[in-house]
Amino acid sequence: MDKVGIVGFYQVKLYSDANYGRYEMIFEAVRGAIDSAGLKKKDITTAISCTNDYYDGRTISNCYTVEVGGGYMADESKVEMDGAHAVLYGLMRILSGNHKLSLVWGGSMASCFPYHAARLYETDPTWERPVAYVNDITAAGFQMRAYLEKYGVSIEDIAKIAVKNRKNASRNPLALQEAQNANITVKDVLDSEIYADPVTELMVAQPCDGVAALLLAPEKQALKITDNPVWITGVGYNQETYYLGDRDLTKSMSMELAGKMAFDAAGIKDPKKEIDLAEFFEAYAHEEVIFSEALGLVDMGEGTNLNSEIDGDIPINPSGGAIGGNPPCGTGLIRIIEAAKQLKGEADGYQVKDAKKAIASGQIGMCAQNNIVYILEGGN
Amino acid sequence: MTEKLVVTNKGFVRADFSFWVGLYMDKFYDSFENKKIIGNKCSKCGKVFVPPRKKCGKCNETIPLDNNWVNLPNTGTLLNYTITHYKVSDRAARKAKKPQIIGMVQIDGSDTAIVYRLLNIDIENVKIGMKLKIEWEEKPKGNPADIKGFVQV
Ligand SMILES: [Zn+2]
Numbered sequence: 001m002d003k004v005g006i007v008g009f010y011q012v013k014l015y016s017d018a019n020y021g022r023y024e025m026i027f028e029a030v031r032g033a034i035d036s037a038g039l040k041k042k043d044i045t046t047a048i049s050c051t052n053d054y055y056d057g058r059t060i061s062n063c064y065t066v067e068v069g070g071g072y073m074a075d076e077s078k079v080e081m082d083g084a085h086a087v088l089y090g091l092m093r094i095l096s097g098n099h100k101l102s103l104v105w106g107g108s109m110a111s112c113f114p115y116h117a118a119r120l121y122e123t124d125p126t127w128e129r130p131v132a133y134v135n136d137i138t139a140a141g142f143q144m145r146a147y148l149e150k151y152g153v154s155i156e157d158i159a160k161i162a163v164k165n166r167k168n169a170s171r172n173p174l175a176l177q178e179a180q181n182a183n184i185t186v187k188d189v190l191d192s193e194i195y196a197d198p199v200t201e202l203m204v205a206q207p208c209d210g211v212a213a214l215l216l217a218p219e220k221q222a223l224k225i226t227d228n229p230v231w232i233t234g235v236g237y238n239q240e241t242y243y244l245g246d247r248d249l250t251k252s253m254s255m256e257l258a259g260k261m262a263f264d265a266a267g268i269k270d271p272k273k274e275i276d277l278a279e280f281f282e283a284y285a286h287e288e289v290i291f292s293e294a295l296g297l298v299d300m301g302e303g304t305n306l307n308s309e310i311d312g313d314i315p316i317n318p319s320g321g322a323i324g325g326n327p328p329c330g331t332g333l334i335r336i337i338e339a340a341k342q343l344k345g346e347a348d349g350y351q352v353k354d355a356k357k358a359i360a361s362g363q364i365g366m367c368a369q370n371n372i373v374y375i376l377e378g379g380n
Numbered sequence: 381m382t383e384k385l386v387v388t389n390k391g392f393v394r395a396d397f398s399f400w401v402g403l404y405m406d407k408f409y410d411s412f413e414n415k416k417i418i419g420n421k422c423s424k425c426g427k428v429f430v431p432p433r434k435k436c437g438k439c440n441e442t443i444p445l446d447n448n449w450v451n452l453p454n455t456g457t458l459l460n461y462t463i464t465h466y467k468v469s470d471r472a473a474r475k476a477k478k479p480q481i482i483g484m485v486q487i488d489g490s491d492t493a494i495v496y497r498l499l500n501i502d503i504e505n506v507k508i509g510m511k512l513k514i515e516w517e518e519k520p521k522g523n524p525a526d527i528k529g530f531v532q533v
Contacts, residue, residue, distance in 0.1 A: 057391060126401040126402070126405055127524055130524050132468045133496060135468045138468055138482055138495075141482075142461075142484055194464070195466070197462055241437050245492045245493030
């Protein structure tokens with residue numbers, strides 16, 4: 001695929017209760033991204049957003065974000081999945097050859113609604129929803145137990161992932177304050193409230209308020225805008241079946257296939273050797289392990305043995321990942337921005353040394369039913 | 381952000397939604413009225429689905445409405461479980477009185493699992509692989525709540 005440049009980005013600070021309106025937050029992110037590239041609103045040729053009607057409390061929720069979201073009298077559209085899927089839409093607009101600058105933004109305010117109860121609306125309305133035993137958290141409980149049982153991994157090993165990400169988040173000034181903890185221990189994670197056994201509260205990527213935005217441009221245009229763009233050289237996406245009872249929850253088939261597609265596009269033969277870091281949308285600590293295995297960064301069943309610290313073999317979520325703050329519809333987009341920061345050497349305080357190639361991923365659905373993977377490369 | 385600046389508005393609109401269950405699920409729920417569970421079978425790979433469905437995704441095979449139904453027993457195996465204090469539908473209101481055990485149960489003769497509560501089983505006695513059977517409502521109405529949950533055989 002032709003490489004596409006990330007030429008600007010901005011993320012607002014994440015809050016559990018931002019206490020200011022979503023429209024101001026969207027404006028801050030969009031304005032910030034345009035400013036970061038030294039451009040003007042009129043330079044945007046297509047504006048893609050990612051929000052969710054239910055999370056926004058209104059239908060066709062982009063009808064009201066036109067002005068603040070860079071869509072006024074413009075080529076504008078919306079994706080109702082993860083922000084990383086909106087980036088795919090923006091990317092395809094660029095690859096169509098019809099656009100010179102694509103603005104993509106995503107996010108919402110989880111402080112306005114009971115996020116996990118709302119996830120019940122994702123379930124089959126004629127079968128699972130009336131009895132209400134499935135939502136994102138019970139699904140995660142099933143998946144974590146399935147993984148532990150299959151590989152004989154301990155709960156402590158999964159808690160360590162949450163510890164790493166919360167410590168990393170403490171070095172990221174934009175992460176959610178409640179998630180930042182430089183002194184957290186495995187015991188703290190295990191002693192936190194049980195959400196759906198074996199998943200405890202501190203293993204969960206807490207839904208919060210936040211918006212992020214980025215700008216994409218075709219190669220030639222990107223080099224006119226900046227001499228230090230980050231290139232998207234591969235993308236892959238995949239969806240598996242809906243019912244949890246149809247799936248093998250010990251692994252992520254959709255992540256594996258999305259990864260293959262992205263690696264093929266970017267010409268990556270051995271991800272273990274070629275990838276310098278990964279930013280995953282891990283809605284739960286165990287997902288990070290399952291994703292690392294699905295992408296071949298580590299052997300199956302060995303995910304918890306990977307040294308994924310900032311100075312480790314393959315750093316994963318140096319920013320703190322989604323556990324560092326999870327604004328619905330923004331989280332996957334933030335992963336792409338964080339990976340881009342690493343490749344530009346701008347991850348002040350949590351910079352991975354010599355980062356040249358990175359993975360960023362987004363997801364949506366119960367137990368990450370749908371996954372999307374980007375390969376990002378630095379330098380021009 | 382410091383002091384509370386924003387007055388929130390509940391902003392509810394009453395607009396209830398009704399779902400058609402569809403022809404396959406209609407048959408499925410009809411069988412509930414007789415305290416029976418049925419699945420349907422893909423003619424290509426032989427996989428038996430509960431709940432029944434029109435398409436086998438793997439084979440891209442349409443399962444005909446009038447054929448391929450399989451009568452299944454009330455028994456099954458526990459494949460997986462989770463324990464939660466929360467009511468899934470009402471997490472904001474916090475905890476249910478007692479933690480509930482929610483299981484993924486594979487009905488004998490089927491190849492998929494369904495999610496229901498486990499009843500009258502102590503947490504320390506839950507074991508993956510244990511044999512279970514459906515506890516039906518006394519007077520089933522033809523909906524998913526007719527299955528009260530699963531009890532140990
Ligand atoms: Zn089949």
